[in-house]
Amino acid sequence: MISIKGLTKKYVTGKTDFFALNGINLEIADGEFLAITGKSGSGKSTLLNIIGTLDEPTSGTVTVDGVDISALKSKAVAAYRNKTVGFVFQSFYLEPSYTVYDNVELPLILAGKVGNNREKVEAALEMVGLKHKSAEKARTLSGGEQQRVAIARAIVNEPSYILADEPCGNLDTVNSDNVMKILCNLNASGKTVIMVTHDAEDAFKARRIVTISDGKVVNDEKTA
Ligand code: ADP
Ligand code: MG
Numbered sequence: 001m002i003s004i005k006g007l008t009k010k011y012v013t014g015k016t017d018f019f020a021l022n023g024i025n026l027e028i029a030d031g032e033f034l035a036i037t038g039k040s041g042s043g044k045s046t047l048l049n050i051i052g053t054l055d056e057p058t059s060g061t062v063t064v065d066g067v068d069i070s071a072l073k074s075k076a077v078a079a080y081r082n083k084t085v086g087f088v089f090q091s092f093y094l095e096p097s098y099t100v101y102d103n104v105e106l107p108l109i110l111a112g113k114v115g116n117n118r119e120k121v122e123a124a125l126e127m128v129g130l131k132h133k134s135a136e137k138a139r140t141l142s143g144g145e146q147q148r149v150a151i152a153r154a155i156v157n158e159p160s161y162i163l164a165d166e167p168c169g170n171l172d173t174v175n176s177d178n179v180m181k182i183l184c185n186l187n188a189s190g191k192t193v194i195m196v197t198h199d200a201e202d203a204f205k206a207r208r209i210v211t212i213s214d215g216k217v218v219n220d221e222k223t224a
Contacts, residue, residue, distance in 0.1 A: 001027070001028065001029055001030055001064075001065065001066075002026075002027070002028040002051065002062065002063070002064050002161070002192075002194075003026075003027050003028075003061075003062075003063040004024055004025060004026040004027070004028075004047075004051075004060070004061070004062050004063075005025055005060055005061050005063075006023055006024075006025065006059065006060035006061070007021050007023070007024040007025075007047070007050065007057050007059075007060035007061070007062065008021050008022060008023060008024075008057060008058045008059045008060055008215075009021040009043070009046050009050065009055070009057055009058050009215070010058040019214075019215050020043045020046045020215055021043045021046055021047060021050075021057070021058075021060075021215040022043075022214060022215035022216050023060070023215075023216060024043075024047060024060070024212075024215070024216065024217060025217065026210065026217060026220075028192065028194065029192075030160070030192055031187070031190060031191075031192055032187075032192050032193070032194075032207060032208055033183070033184070033187040033192075033193045033195075033205075033206045033207045033208070034192075034193070034194045034195070034206055034207070034208045034209075034210060035195050035196075035197055035202070035203035035204075035205075035206035035208070035209045035210070036048065036194065036195070036196045036197075036210050036212060037196075037197055037198060037200070037203045037209055037210070037211050037212070038198070038211050038212035038213055038218075039198070039213065040198065042212045042213050042214060042215070043212050043214070043215040044165075044196040044198075044212055045165055045196060046215075047196075047212065048163050048165050048194065048196050049165075050062060051064075051069075051085070051161075051163060051194065052081065052085050052087050052163045053069055053072070053077050053080055053081055053085075054081075054087070056070065057070065064080075064084065064161075065084070065160070078110075079111075082107055082110055082111050082157055083111060083157045083158075083159055084159055084160060084161060085159050085160075085161045085162075085163050086153075086154030086155050086157070086159040086161070086162050086163070087154055087163050087164075087165075088147070088150050088151055088154050088162065088163070088164040088165070088167045089150070089165055089166075089167075090165055090166040090167065090169040090170055091170065092143070092146045092147050092149075092150045092170075093150065094138040094139075094146055094149055094150060094153075095138060096137070096138050096139035097137060097138075097139065098137070098138055099134065099135055099136060099137055099138070100125065100130060100133045100134050100135070100136050100137075100138055100141070100149050101121055101125075101134040101135065103138050103149055103150075103153055104121045104124050104125060104149060104152045104153045104156050105117050105121050105156070106153065107153060107156050107157050108120060108121070108156055108157065111157055120156055121134075121152075121156060122134070124152035124153070124155050124156040125149075125152050127151075127152065127155065127182070127185070127186075128148035128149070128151050128152045128182055129148065129178075130145060130148050130149060130152065133145065133149075142175070143170055143171055143175065144171050144172070144174070144175025144178060144179070147167060147168075147170075147171060147175070147179055148178065148179065148182065151167075151179070151182055151183075151186075155186065155191070159191075160191065160192060161191070161192045161193075161194065162183070162186055162191050162192070162193045162194070162195075163194050164183065164193065164194070164195040164196065165196045166196055166197055166198070167179050167183070167195060167197075168180065168197070168199065168202055169197075176199075176202065180202055180205050183195060183205075184205060187207075193206070204223055205223075206223060207222060207223055208220070208221070208222050208223065209221055209223060
């Protein structure tokens with residue numbers, strides 16, 4: 001479970017303070033599929049990055065499974081990023097010259113697991129329907145396939161939370177549908193999915209929609 005209390009993020013630009021996040025309070029239960037939506041610049045990525053420890057808040061707390069993540073020491077932060085959360089970005093961020101297999105294996109190696117990874121890597125690739133592409137170089141895949149590899153990489157360490165920032169932002173509708181189906185399947189298999197999107201149709205595939213405006217939660221609703 002994720003509990004966010006009084007979260008702010010301040011940027012100082014010139015002489016004025018600008019609050020990208022302006023007092024976010026949010027509880028996310030295990031097993032939820034949550035869409036965070038709102039206009040460009042409303043603070044969606046800032047919020048997701050703070051949940052993923054890719055950014056630090058100015059004030060407030062994010063508690064994940066009872067642990068205040070801002071209090072984590074560097075080793076624990078690395079473990080948190082590697083094992084508790086799996087991140088999916090709009091721009092995929094694969095290693096283009098690595099094979100699909102090697103891209104997906106990377107988080108296991110970073111977690112210190114060097115032998116016997118084949119079963120886990122292949123299970124993750126199977127989940128996204130790309131086991132048959134294992135030996136291909138990542139750069140030879142289509143954008144939709146690359147995003148599915150990125151999802152396999154995000155889940156290979158079996159994190160409880162999938163954090164996805166505009167995962168369909170660079171994809172056409174067919175590939176977006178594929179990625180959304182995979183996220184729905186992951187949620188159905190028990191993962192908590194938190195997805196940032198400005199696409200209303202994608203947001204409605206989640207089970208709960210939180211709308212952010214000027215760094216504040218302005219709406220929080222369950223979908224049908
Ligand atoms: P969203 O993902 O909803 O489009 P972001 O979370 O990326 O929005 O950004 C929220 C606001 O914070 C935007 O107005 C953005 O310009 C501002 N912002 C983000 N990063 C910085 C930064 N490093 N310095 C100053 N302002 C920033
Ligand atoms: Mg963003």
